[in-house]
Each structure stands twice: as structure tokens, then as C-alpha cells.
Amino acid sequence: MGELERLDKRLAATGKWSRREARDLIRAGRVTADGQRCRAPESKVGADAPVAVDGVPIGADRPVYLMLHKPAGVVSSTDEPGERTVLDLLGEAYQNIGLFPAGRLDKDTEGLLLLTNDGPLAHRLLAPKSHVDKVYYVEVDGVLDEDDAEAVRQGVKLGDGYACLPGKLELLSDSSAYITLREGKYHQVKRMLASRGKPVTYLKRVRFGPLELDEGLPRGAWRPLTEEEQKAIFSQ
Ligand code: URA
Numbered sequence: 001m002g003e004l005e006r007l008d009k010r011l012a013a014t015g016k017w018s019r020r021e022a023r024d025l026i027r028a029g030r031v032t033a034d035g036q037r038c039r040a041p042e043s044k045v046g047a048d049a050p051v052a053v054d055g056v057p058i059g060a061d062r063p064v065y066l067m068l069h070k071p072a073g074v075v076s077s078t079d080e081p082g083e084r085t086v087l088d089l090l091g092e093a094y095q096n097i098g099l100f101p102a103g104r105l106d107k108d109t110e111g112l113l114l115l116t117n118d119g120p121l122a123h124r125l126l127a128p129k130s131h132v133d134k135v136y137y138v139e140v141d142g143v144l145d146e147d148d149a150e151a152v153r154q155g156v157k158l159g160d161g162y163a164c165l166p167g168k169l170e171l172l173s174d175s176s177a178y179i180t181l182r183e184g185k186y187h188q189v190k191r192m193l194a195s196r197g198k199p200v201t202y203l204k205r206v207r208f209g210p211l212e213l214d215e216g217l218p219r220g221a222w223r224p225l226t227e228e229e230q231k232a233i234f235s236q
Pocket of ligand 1 (some may be wrong): 104105106107109186187188189190191203
């Protein structure tokens with residue numbers, strides 16, 4: 001079995017994650033040791049026991065970064081019984097390399113989704129303090145106006161009392177706009193506009209940080225990020 005060492009230390013020793021990131025990954029249930037899911041950072045594993053994050057053996061993975069044009073009707077997870085997932089849209093070679101979506105779009109939301117097996121990068125892009133801009137094209141039932149734009153600029157208060165960070169609403173027509181948010185709360189755009197009495201009828205993410213949805217990608221299609229796009233997400 002070899003010497004025993006703490007699981008979080010073993011992950012951090014790869015240089016891919018800090019001790020804190022390693023602990024978060026373990027607590028989130030993304031780490032297996034000897035094929036068993038392990039949620040305790042302090043648990044001891046044999047030095048030669050196989051350890052994997054999101055199913056990818058540590059030290060043996062190749063990072064993969066894909067841009068997907070998510071269509072409506074698929075869920076942003078890797079495995080959900082009875083649902084078609086974003087992974088189902090990828091080919092055979094991409095099924096078992098630990099890919100997961102960096103963030104979530106609702107089942108009925110379309111647009112840009114980054115899929116990767118690079119946990120630390122995803123973790124960094126999604127950390128609330130990273131404040132990565134997300135831009136959505138939105139259509140509503142109702143008429144959007146300058147009062148809505150001002151409310152978004154100030155930070156809309158949601159039904160549960162949560163005060164959103166200031167965002168930006170750029171009106172395109174009476175009932176369509178681009179909305180830019182620096183956070184990603186559950187159903188955030190829908191809840192923000194519902195609180196203005198203008199329910200969302202269509203939502204599509206067109207930008208995620210430095211990544212812009214490639215309009216050449218039909219719904220359901222995907223491609224690897226270009227080198228420039230990879231550089232851009234690393235310097236985000
Ligand atoms: N806001 C929402 O309401 N839904 C999404 O899918 C993304 C942002």
C-alpha cells in the first residue's frame with residue numbers, strides 16, 4: 001500500500017491545486033481514491049493509491065477546453081437520469097475524460113457554455129470573487145424601459161430580498177436587450193426581470209468572460225477553444 005498521506009496534500013502536491021482548492025474539490029464530492037468517493041480532506045490514502053478528480057486520474061489528464069452552443073432542452077450537468085445532458089452532445093472520445101460544464105445554464109437557456117476537465121480553472125472562473133462578466137440576450141413578455149436599465153445599474157432586489165450586484169441592461173427593442181451580470185445566482189436573469197414584472201420568454205448567453213459565442217456554431221455544436229481563447233481565459 002505504501003506510505004499513507006492526506007488526500008488534500010496528495011492533490012496539492014501535483015501543483016494543479018492549492019491546499020484550499022483541493023479541500024473544496026474533495027468536499028464537493030469530486031475526488032475518488034482507490035475508486036471510492038471521498039469527502040474528507042484529511043482522509044489518508046496510500047501513496048500509490050489511484051486518485052481521480054471528476055473521474056480524471058491526477059497527473060495523467062490532458063486539459064480540454066470546449067465551447068458549446070447549448071441548445072434548449074439539455075441540462076448543464078454530466079449525468080442526470082432521464083435527461084439529455086450537455087455531455088451527450090459530445091462525441092465518444094469526450095465521454096470519459098472528466099469534462100464538466102464550467103457553470104450552468106437552465107434547461108431552456110441557450111448559448112455559450114465552456115466545458116473543461118480543468119477543475120482549478122473552472123473553480124477560478126466561477127468563484128464569486130472573480131466577478132467574470134456574463135452577457136445574455138434576453139426577450140421578455142412586456143416592455144423594457146430606462147427604469148429597468150436604471151434598476152439593473154443600481155442592483156435589482158430579488159423576491160427573496162437578495163440585492164444583485166450592479167449590472168447593465170442595453171435595450172435593443174421594446175422587449176429585447178443584452179444584460180450583463182458579474183455573478184451567477186440561480187435563475188438570476190429570470191428572477192431579476194420577473195421582479196420587474198417582465199417575465200423572460202427567451203434567454204441566450206452570448207459571452208462568458210473573454211469568450212464570445214461563435215456565431216458559426218449551430219445550436220448543439222461545439223469546438224475546442226482556440227489558442228487565443230485559452231490564453232484569454234487563463235489571464236481572466
Ligand atoms: N439566468 C437565468 O435565469 N438562467 C440562466 O440559464 C442563466 C442566467
